[in-house]
Amino acid sequence: MTQIDTKHFLCRVEDGIATVFLDRPERKNPLTFESYGELRDWFRDLHYDDTVKAVVFASNGGNFSSGGDVHDIIGPLTKMSMKELLAFTRMTGDLVKAIVNCGKPVIAAIDGICVGAGAIIAMASDLRIATPEAKTAFLFTRVGLAGCDMGACAILPRIIGQGRAAELLYTGRSMSAEEGAAWGFHNKLVAASDLEAEAHALAERIAAGPNFGNMMTKTMLAQEWSMSIEQAIEAEAQAQAICMQTADFERAYHAFVNKEKPVFEGD
Numbered sequence: 001m002t003q004i005d006t007k008h009f010l011c012r013v014e015d016g017i018a019t020v021f022l023d024r025p026e027r028k029n030p031l032t033f034e035s036y037g038e039l040r041d042w043f044r045d046l047h048y049d050d051t052v053k054a055v056v057f058a059s060n061g062g063n064f065s066s067g068g069d070v071h072d073i074i075g076p077l078t079k080m081s082m083k084e085l086l087a088f089t090r091m092t093g094d095l096v097k098a099i100v101n102c103g104k105p106v107i108a109a110i111d112g113i114c115v116g117a118g119a120i121i122a123m124a125s126d127l128r129i130a131t132p133e134a135k136t137a138f139l140f141t142r143v144g145l146a147g148c149d150m151g152a153c154a155i156l157p158r159i160i161g162q163g164r165a166a167e168l169l170y171t172g173r174s175m176s177a178e179e180g181a182a183w184g185f186h187n188k189l190v191a192a193s194d195l196e197a198e199a200h201a202l203a204e205r206i207a208a209g210p211n212f213g214n215m216m217t218k219t220m221l222a223q224e225w226s227m228s229i230e231q232a233i234e235a236e237a238q239a240q241a242i243c244m245q246t247a248d249f250e251r252a253y254h255a256f257v258n259k260e261k262p263v264f265e266g267d
Contacts, residue, residue, distance in 0.1 A: 006042065008035035010060075016053035017203045018046075018104075025061025028113045030069035033076075036092055036117075043098035050266065053207035053214075055104050056199045057125060059111035062192070064134070067116020074143065089149075092117065096150050099124040100222050103215040105206050109199035110134045111192055115174075120150040123159065123185075126218065129199050130186040134177040142172035158225070160185050210248040211266035 004011035004018075011020045020042070022029035031039075046052055068074055077085065099106055099121070108125035115137040122128055122136065130136075138156070140149045147153065147169025156165040160183040168175055180186040190198045206214060216239045224232045243249060248264045255262035 004042075006038060008032065008038045009042075011042070013052060015204070016051065016207045017200060018052045018055045019058055019200070020055065021058040021060045022065055023060060025063065027069070028063040028066035029060050029118070030066045030072070031117050032069050032072045033088075036095055040091065040095040040098045043095070043102045046098075046102040046104055050211075052104055053211050053266070054203040055102070055106045056109055056196075056203050057106060057121060058109045058196060058199065062133075063112035064108070064110045064114035064122065065116075065118025066113050067118045067139070092120075093150050096120060096124045096155075100218075103218060105203070105214055105218060107199050107203050107206075109195050110136065110186070111195055115139050117150065120152060123152065123155055124150075126221075127202065128180075128186050129188045129190060129195065129202065130177050130180060131192040131195055132177045132189055133192060134180065134186070134189075135174040136180060136185070137172060137174040138168050139172040141170060147172075154225075159183075208264065210243070210246065210252075210264045212246050212248065213243050216243055 001012055001014040004013060009020055010023045011018060013019075020039075022031065022035060024030060046055070077088065080088070105127070106125040108122040108128045110122055110128060110130040112131075112133055112135070114122050114130075114134055116139055119136045119138050138147060138149070138152055140147050140152075152169060153165075156169065159165075160168075164183055167173075175183075175185065177186065177189055181189050188198070220232075220236060220239055224235065227235060247267045248262075251264060252262040
């Protein structure tokens with residue numbers, strides 16, 4: 001296991017799986033200006049890191065994240081100029097873009113409180129595993145803001161549907177774990193004691209697949225939102241033709257012929 005040198009969140013990498021989590025459990029893991037920025041930069045750089053094949057964004061101390069810190073973020077925001085505020089909101093949006101464009105499947109392992117920007121990080125992840133105790137809230141209207149934060153009005157309806165997303169974004173109420181599972185926000189509910197193991201098992205299963213193909217899948221899932229069906233079919237034709245040039249595609253063929261399980265190497 002390798003511990004990555006980060007200052008404002010914790011990160012370790014083992015067997016191609018990166019595990020990241022916020023490390024202020026006594027405050028339910030709020031985000032700060034510094035952790036926003038460092039997470040954004042780390043996910044941006046991840047696109048060029050072939051040693052990491054999948055990411056688990058984990059909970060810590062029974063909670064995922066309480067969102068932006070009231071004292072470290074919300075208080076100072078009330079004193080900023082419009083130019084400073086826009087720089088901040090663009091920076092937080094850049095974190096979502098970095099997660100979406102990092103080229104690696106990201107699994108959110110959600111326990112306890114998952115609200116505000118924490119809920120956005122979970123939303124921006126590719127897959128979400130949660131405990132029955134998970135409570136997810138996009139609570140921006142409850143602090144006098146709009147529900148349209150960090151891409152929520154674009155991404156959340158695509159996961160749970162327009163009407164359900166509208167209710168959560170207008171009211172800021174908590175979505176229970178059971179609702180999240182029924183609505184498709186959570187892929188699976190597991191006991192808190194099994195959360196990290198289940199998330200890593202899923203990450204390992206994905207990481208054992210063709211990593212170039214996984215990157216292409218993630219890319220297409222993001223890019224095809226704004227495509228017509230005709231454009232999407234053509235884009236997928238080109239993406240698949242590229243994947244057919246990889247050594248992993250040839251490995252899978254030979255393994256099938258020899259009645260063996262393919263061992264992918266990511267090239």
